[in-house]
Amino acid sequence: MSKLRIGLIGLGNIGRHHATYLLEGKASRCELAAVCATTPAKLEPYYQRKLRVSTDALELVRSGAIDAVLIATPHYDHTTLGIAALEAGLHVMVEKPISAHKADAERLLEAAARHPEQIFAGMFQLRVEPRYAKLRSLIDGGELGQIQRVTWINTDWFRTETYYASGGWRATWKGEGGGVLLNQCLHNLDVLAWLLGMPTRVRGFCQFGRWHNIEVEDQVTAYFELPNGATGTFISSTGEAPGTNRFEIAGTRGRVVLENNRLTFTRNESDALEWSRTAQVGFSKPDVWNIEIPFENAANQHATLMQNFASAALDGAPLIAPGQEGMNSVELANAIVLSSLEGETIELPMSGARWEAKLQELIANSTLKKETRAVTADDFAASFRR
Secondary structure (H helix, E strand, C coil): CCCEEEEEECCCHHHHHHHHHHHCCCCCCEEEEEEECCCHHHHHHHHHHCCEEECCHHHHHCCCCCCEEEECCCCHHHHHHHHHHHHCCCEEEECCCCCCCHHHHHHHHHHHHHCCCCCEEECCHHHHCHHHHHHHHHHHCCCCCCEEEEEEEECCCCCCHHHHCCCCCCCCCCCCCCCCCCCCCHHHHHHHHHHHCCCCEEEEEEEECCCCCCCCEEEEEEEEECCCCCEEEEEEECCCCCCCEEEEEEECCEEEEEECCEEEEEEECCCHHHHHHHCCCCCCCCCEEEEEECCCCCCCHHHHHHHHHHHHHHHCCCCCCEHHHHHHHHHHHHHHHHHHHHCCCEECCCCHHHHHHHHHHHHHCCCCCCCCCCCCCCCHHHHCCC
């Protein structure tokens, strides 16, 4: 097999983006063979492309016409469609989140474990951005010393009421399973876990429908602790403009800051804790070097991950974003919200069943009357690099 025949399920904003670069041949060894959407109007542009066109995802999965699926549907469908595709012998790439909540993610991962011969990957495109790769190199190489503190102010996710009205599933417990954490910030939560490992516990302070007519969280401040005792905060909002995106990691050998498309490293000439133990005066601190670390933005991040997915399926290449690691960001998002609702610190790993029960309670008690209307999304790609 020289190419991986891909069936794309879901033609919302992100689904259409995937279709575009696949049809343009930007992901080598990937052939868009089929598209599926429950809204027939979304399929009209694809009839002339000699693709298999379907309104029934399960029929497509079982058709034998494809080797793999790219699932880009609303969140709750990720689990059921992912399991069906794995059971049908297909390779699976799932858009974020891999599932709407941890218990569903556990079910999906169990299915993937039953089919180890098939590739299961998550669409976490920030992992191919050079800025984050360089941060990981600094951490893994010990350049920052012992990590002491992490702060990510990630509030440049401003969304209007029109955005939330673009789909009946958006910003509802029943349709999406969460708000800014599960939708906008999931890539950032993935990066946190990818760079630093999973926290041992979290405490969330969320506000629900603070800035919009929605029932899920649109303002969040979370505190977390890493296994080495380092502390961290993660702050996000869809109601703040102009917003901030500042990612800061402090260690005993210096501080690195990613902000305004610049990566700066203030490097201590000696380890701060060693300096503290050996200094003969009370107010001195190590001299520093101020270094700017250059990077270029990745071209076609999603296409890069799809190309890697195809190489894994066809050649056994290692995955950049294994689907199993998609559990981390889902768990963090769920735990922060659960912590806020219950008013307590959540130890990780948390019980997926506990959050699932709470989520079902939120769905059952929902009184939101959702307005929906058709909107344009011509600036959708602007959100990819946050």
